[in-house]
Amino acid sequence: MSARGDSGPQLVTPSLLRDWRLPAPGEDKYSRGSVLVVGGARNTPGAALLAGTAALRAGAGKLTLAVAESVAVQVGVALPECGDIGLPETSDGSVTAEGVDRISANLDSADAILVGPGLDDPDLARELLEALLAREEAAGSSGDAAGDRQAGGKHDDGGPGSGASGREGGPAVVLDAFALAALAELEDRVGPWRGRLILTPNPTEAGILLGRDPEDLETDVAEIARRFGAVVSCQGLIARAPGVGPEESGLWKITTGYGGLGTSGSGDVLAGAIAGVRARGTTGAQAACWGTHLHAAAADRLASRMGPLGFLARELADELPALMLELGT
Ligand SMILES: NC(=O)C1=CN([C@@H]2O[C@H](COP(=O)(O)OP(=O)(O)OC[C@H]3O[C@@H](n4cnc5c(N)ncnc54)[C@H](O)[C@@H]3O)[C@@H](O)[C@H]2O)[C@@H](O)CC1
Numbered sequence: 454m455s456a457r458g459d460s461g462p463q464l465v466t467p468s469l470l471r472d473w474r475l476p477a478p479g480e481d482k483y484s485r486g487s488v489l490v491v492g493g494a495r496n497t498p499g500a501a502l503l504a505g506t507a508a509l510r511a512g513a514g515k516l517t518l519a520v521a522e523s524v525a526v527q528v529g530v531a532l533p534e535c536g537d538i539g540l541p542e543t544s545d546g547s548v549t550a551e552g553v554d555r556i557s558a559n560l561d562s563a564d565a566i567l568v569g570p571g572l573d574d575p576d577l578a579r580e581l582l583e584a585l586l587a588r589e590e591a592a593g594s595s596g597d598a599a600g601d602r603q604a605g606g607k608h609d610d611g612g613p614g615s616g617a618s619g620r621e622g623g624p625a626v627v628l629d630a631f632a633l634a635a636l637a638e639l640e641d642r643v644g645p646w647r648g649r650l651i652l653t654p655n656p657t658e659a660g661i662l663l664g665r666d667p668e669d670l671e672t673d674v675a676e677i678a679r680r681f682g683a684v685v686s687c688q689g690l691i692a693r694a695p696g697v698g699p700e701e702s703g704l705w706k707i708t709t710g711y712g713g714l715g716t717s718g719s720g721d722v723l724a725g726a727i728a729g730v731r732a733r734g735t736t737g738a739q740a741a742c743w744g745t746h747l748h749a750a751a752a753d754r755l756a757s758r759m760g761p762l763g764f765l766a767r768e769l770a771d772e773l774p775a776l777m778l779e780l781g782t
């Protein structure tokens with residue numbers, strides 16, 4: 454099914470989502486997938502909490518938050534449903550790349566890894582991504598499990614009606630916030646993640662990925678997807694790169710949401726919701742379309758109850774289960 458006709462992007466309507474059903478809940482938390490969030494500097498632990506909460510509200514079965522060690526205990530208490538891991542940090546509380554060893558087992562077992570919410574240092578974020586990519590490159594060259602997954606993995610990222618599972622190609626990698634600025638500097642090293650990368654830039658971050666100011670967002674989001682071999686969700690537009698799915702490319706647009714979504718922490722909730730849906734076994738495009746719709750529909754719902762401004766990002770996450778129920782999944 455072509456996602457983009459001559460008239461532009463395919464609209465993500467409730468009826469399209471009903472035809473593009475989420476995986477059945479399965480028997481236990483393991484069948485609903487696990488999410489690892491890497492972020493949460495000492496000054497911004499809330500971003501990791503918001504993202505993790507959204508992942509669970511979107512139905513993910515297990516959650517681990519890897520955050521600066523000075524705030525890890527508090528994060529674990531604030532969200533008792535998560536496992537938490539303390540990462541090495543600078544004297545300012547910024548997470549450093551040395552922590553990758555501490556999350557090695559989680560990187561191997563997670564279905565979706567979300568990097569970025571609450572990272573606060575551009576240089577350290579780049580070093581963290583470099584360390585994660587180096588680990589992938591080493592796994593690929595030694596032919597171990599992770600490398601086999603990449604080599605043999607299938608990235609059948611079909612559109613509505615596709616029964617493709619997103620798990621077979623290895624863990625999805627969702628990047629947000631400072632991890633996006635870091636990725637812009639690592640374009641030539643992104644190979645191991647191509648086909649399982651999801652990017653959630655706001656328009657500022659889209660400009661950083663493009664290396665110029667955005668002009669026409671439909672064209673620009675598709676360009677970012679193509680350059681990074683990714684699915685991209687930006688301001689209600691979702692693009693899938695050629696080669697990520699069985700079709701050339703795809704472009705979708707959500708029909709819900711408005712400027713009230715621009716509230717502190719909203720982007721963290723969006724990234725977490727997409728990671729949560731992806732971990733359940735969807736494809737990248739399905740996760741991005743579903744997560745972006747749910748995030749925006751949650752804002753519409755809150756606005757109708759509370760008014761157009763003043764709702765909190767964490768309240769967006771709380772709306773997700775009922776919205777999924779209404780869509781029959
Ligand atoms: N409750 C919380 O703890 C919250 C934490 N947040 C976190 O705060 C951090 C900043 O997010 P904002 O949306 O305020 O980002 P900004 O509006 O400061 O910047 C937008 C983007 O520009 C890039 N950027 C910013 N400064 C840069 C620099 N010096 N060098 C290179 N690139 C740079 C990054 O990609 C960043 O995401 C993120 O980690 C985000 O997750 C926010 O999401 C708000 C809520």
Ligand SMILES: Nc1ncnc2c1ncn2[C@@H]1O[C@H](COP(=O)(O)OP(=O)(O)O)[C@@H](O)[C@H]1O
Pocket residue numbers: 653654655656687688689710711712713714715716717718719720721722723749
């Ligand atoms: N007018 C709008 N239409 C659709 N989505 C919007 C609109 N304004 C904001 N959003 C969504 O809200 C998100 C806000 O995220 P962001 O600005 O990154 O928040 P934060 O960094 O504080 O978490 C955007 O990424 C976008 O998905």
